[in-house]
Amino acid sequence: MVIRxxxxxxxxxxxxxxxxxxxxxxxxxxxxxxxxxxxxVRVAAETRPDLALLDIRMPHKNGIEAAREILAASDGATKVLMLTTFGLDEYVYEALAAGAGGFLLKDATFPELLHAVRVVAAGNALLSPEITKRLIGQFISARSAARPVRTVEDLTAREVEVLVLIAQGLSNADIAGRLTITDHTVKTHINRLFAKMGLRDRAQAVILAYELGLVRPGTQP
Structure with a gap:
């Protein structure tokens, strides 16, 4: 399959x-x-790409605003990979909340670029500890204070466990091994978790885990 x-x-x-x-x-x-x-936004509407690689800071409409419009217009069919630098930390939370699947540093190597494009285009989140988790940890408290508080009351204990492991960067197979359950059961828990909390993807699950205080900066799997 060719990624457009x-x-x-x-x-x-x-x-x-x-x-x-x-x-x-x-x-x-x-x-x-x-x-x-x-x-x-116009080019995405015309070409309907599988993946939009967007710089966070652009004139006329920044990458976060563009991401929101592209995702809404495509109903999530177009995945978004953001271009960033460590100097733009304050935008990472908003980009993830908008639905971005991950981040790529502008000085990324060729293999890193190709890996990021393929991972995000496939609908997976690119949540590298070097970028996303570190930056979310720096800004989550201030951002969460201005947002409606979500709780875990509607989640089962197992769903909370799965959410924490997602935030720690574990794959479905890793989660299954950690909890001694099947891959199918993991997928079921994830689907229910996403439906209950209105999550689009694993990137937004990480945001939620930080908002709820289930994961904190610097914690390890």
């Missing part, structure tokens, strides 16, 4: 570099480019 991707970044050198690198792969086709957030 679009790249949006107001820095021409960065955008061209990513487009050129992605274009070398047989399983990836770049179907559009954009130099700002507003154009990214």
């Amino acid at each position: 991707a679009m790249v949006a970044d107001d820095q021409a050198v960065v955008r061209t570099g990513f487009v050129s690198l992605l274009g070398t792969q047989d399983d990836i086709e770049v179907v559009g480019e954009a130099e700002d957030g507003a154009q990214a």
